[in-house]
Amino acid sequence: MKKISKSALLFSILMLFLSESYSQNLGDKMEVLFSQFEQQHVLNGNVLVAENGKIVYQRSFGFANLENQEKNTNASAFQIGSISKTFTAVAILQLKEKGKLKLEDPLVKYFPEFPYTEITIQQLLSHTSGLPDKEELFLQRIENEPNRLFTNIDIIPAMRISRIPLAFNPGSNWRYCNMGYAMLAMLVEKTSKEVFSDYLENYIFKPANMHHSYLLKPKAGSNQVTGYRVRTHYLGDMEDIDTSKRVRPWSYNMRGFEGPTNIISTTEDLLNFDQALRTTKLLKAATIKEMLSPTLLADGKATQVDGEFGKASYGLGWFLQKDTSAGKIALHTGREPGFFSFFLRDLSHNRTLILIDNAESSAFGLACKESFNLLSGHEYFVGNVKTKRSLFLAYAKELYHKGADQAITLFNQLKTDTATYYMSEHELNDLGLELLDDHHDVAALEALKLCTLLYPDSWNTYDSYARALLDTGKKEAAILMYQKSVAMNPGNEQAKKMLKRIQSEQ
Structure with missing residues (x-):
């Protein structure tokens, strides 16, 4: 057998110690982070962190089945x-x-x-x-x-x-x-x-x-x-x-x-x-x-x-x-x-x-x-602040409960507070479509209209706004919005079909 030098052995022991120390420290940091998420009830699932194939941190949140109050565990199987x-x-x-x-x-x-x-x-x-x-x-x-x-x-x-x-x-x-x-x-x-x-x-x-x-x-x-x-x-x-x-x-x-x-x-x-x-x-x-x-x-x-x-x-x-x-x-x-x-x-x-x-x-x-x-070990994903909240979710709640004027007032008050709130085009679009599907037509039109104003370079915002206009009987305006969406994205086949259907009905 080849002899291992004393210095090499000491180096190996040091590396093992540093690795275990890193893993312990990382696990502690993960625990602090995910404890915050759990306290806020904003996660429902599982997390696993590993180094060299060894699990450093693992935790489960929330319910696998709400009806039975069955909690998620490390063995829970998810659609991936x-x-x-x-x-x-x-x-x-x-x-x-x-x-x-x-x-x-x-x-x-x-x-x-x-x-x-x-x-x-x-x-x-x-x-x-x-x-x-x-x-x-x-x-x-x-x-x-x-x-x-x-x-x-x-x-x-x-x-x-x-x-x-x-x-x-x-x-x-x-x-x-x-x-x-x-x-x-x-x-x-x-x-x-x-x-x-x-x-x-x-x-x-x-x-x-x-x-x-x-x-x-x-x-x-x-x-x-x-x-x-x-x-x-x-x-x-x-x-x-x-x-x-x-x-x-x-x-x-x-x-x-x-x-x-x-x-x-x-x-x-x-x-x-x-x-x-x-x-x-x-x-x-x-x-x-x-x-x-x-x-x-x-x-x-x-x-x-x-x-x-x-x-x-x-x-x-x-x-x-x-x-x-x-x-x-x-x-x-x-x-x-x-x-x-x-x-x-x-x-x-x-x-x-x-x-x-x-x-x-x-x-x-x-x-x-x-x-x-x-x-x-560093800010790889830059600009993520744990305390940030969704501005559009706050806007949509205000829109639903108190109407358009109160909602836009709240939006204008909070939109400059980028340290506390974030904005996402897709989230506002989805919220508007949710309101539309739930037949809150006035609120849906307001949300989707705001989306076109904030994100004028997105063909999808005009497509969604067109759908809301059509569903609420505003066909002429819907045609214009569908046409704008198709002009920006010629591959929007669904919008083309909607235009043909509207025009054939007319």
């Missing part, structure tokens, strides 16, 4: 939403390693009826295909077939019938697309000769020791939690997603799409997945490097993504943060009705951060950012 895409990507890359497919292959090679003949497997993996997504393909059909559950086998027929053009030439741009990953799941089945759920179980879940993970359908003894949403943010009511008419197209009609979503997992299983990737149990080192490298577009430039967690590029199934000051960061988020999820891997320091929530909690995004700031 779009984090499922990372598993689909691994499955495709495994099949590539086995020689079952090539990433440069056009998808039509495997599905001759696929109407977009130039799109490759690599472009589906990297979201550079330009494919129409599920809302464009299925929302109108859901209106006509409200009780139908659509699945992967419906996708190609829907594409052939709709004849929606690609958003751009494949490989020339980036646009997130769920249907691309549903097609990849079909490709897994086609090339492996196995049902997608069985493939995941046999080649990913079992090898990675993910014994509590599965695709959509619960296992015997599963600890799957119930998903809830805040039915009306301006009142704070909670609602089981299965009873929500507003999200039914996503929670039921389009729930059958496998590949982009629908994996159920726990925080500890996701940690095992992370470690299985790091130790090349699932993929070879060269393939992992390819998966975690920025995708290059046709012009030679890397993909550019402006996400809620900062500027990033996209690899094959992973967002790759541009800012590497804290190390090389790969992450993915997930959102489904009733669920938020966040999976961050610090590849440079072998650190892992996982948060999953089953109530669309208001502080979820802030918890993700602040916990990573602690994990990285």
Whole structure:
């Protein structure tokens, strides 16, 4: 045996001591942070922090089931939403390693009826295909077939019938697309000769020791939690997603799409997945490097993504943060009705951060950012103040209870207090649509009108305002707003359909 020098032994002991000290200190800081969130009742789910595969901090919040008053535990299993895409990507890359497919292959090679003949497997993996997504393909059909559950086998027929053009030439741009990953799941089945759920179980879940993970359908003894949403943010009511008419197209009609979503997992299983990737149990080192490298577009430039967690590029199934000051960061988020999820891997320091929530909690995004700031040891996500509150939520509550004049007065009083309040276009838009769906028409029009004034460069604000105008009988104004939305975003097919419908009725 090779002798270990005294100095080397002392160095190893020192490093072990420093590592344990760091972990203890980090765990204490996490406890302070998440105790604040728990006291404010703004989280409902699980968090896990690990270094070198060892859990440094773990905690559960709130309820797995409100009706039974059953609390979340470390063993609770959650819908992880779009984090499922990372598993689909691994499955495709495994099949590539086995020689079952090539990433440069056009998808039509495997599905001759696929109407977009130039799109490759690599472009589906990297979201550079330009494919129409599920809302464009299925929302109108859901209106006509409200009780139908659509699945992967419906996708190609829907594409052939709709004849929606690609958003751009494949490989020339980036646009997130769920249907691309549903097609990849079909490709897994086609090339492996196995049902997608069985493939995941046999080649990913079992090898990675993910014994509590599965695709959509619960296992015997599963600890799957119930998903809830805040039915009306301006009142704070909670609602089981299965009873929500507003999200039914996503929670039921389009729930059958496998590949982009629908994996159920726990925080500890996701940690095992992370470690299985790091130790090349699932993929070879060269393939992992390819998966975690920025995708290059046709012009030679890397993909550019402006996400809620900062500027990033996209690899094959992973967002790759541009800012590497804290190390090389790969992450993915997930959102489904009733669920938020966040999976961050610090590849440079072998650190892992996982948060999953089953109530669309208001502080979820802030918890993700602040916990990573602690994990990285500096303000990686800059400008996040723990005491910040939503200005638009305060505005919407005032609007609902006291009317438009009081609400805009409150807004004008608070809008300069940026140390205390934050503003989000998407939040104001969602609040306005919630008010509209609950038939508070005057309040909805005010909120959505304010959104167009504050965010005049967003085509979506005009689209939402147009819907409110149309629903309240103001057709001429609705036409103008739909036309403005389409002029800003020619790919807004739903608005085009609404314009045709209004004009045909006239």
